Amino acid sequence: MNDSSRFIPESGDQESVEKADFSMQHCPVIQQANNVVRSSKETRRALHQLRQSLMNCETCPAFGKCELREQFSIQVDQAITQINEEWGW
Secondary structure, eight states: OOOOOOOOOTTHHHHHHHHHHHHHHHHHHHHHHHHHHHHHHHHHHHHHHHHHGGGGGGGGGGGGGGGGHHHHHHHHHHHHHHHHHHHHO
16 A cells, blocks of 8 residues: 555654554555455456457457357356455445
């Protein structure tokens, strides 16, 4: 997370700021959130590269009956559903 997301105590005294900064640096939620953000960036990059590759499918003679594309589409839909269910507090 960046500096703009840091919690600054209302008191504003240096000791409170240092304590808050220390606790934020060691917060397991922040660490996990950073892991998710980093992972999602890698996933978006990989999906972009895959999308670029899939553009070649349109010239493939088997385009209309491609089981690989159909199966992959089903897997993506299932993954999105699982993420939505997991996130649905």
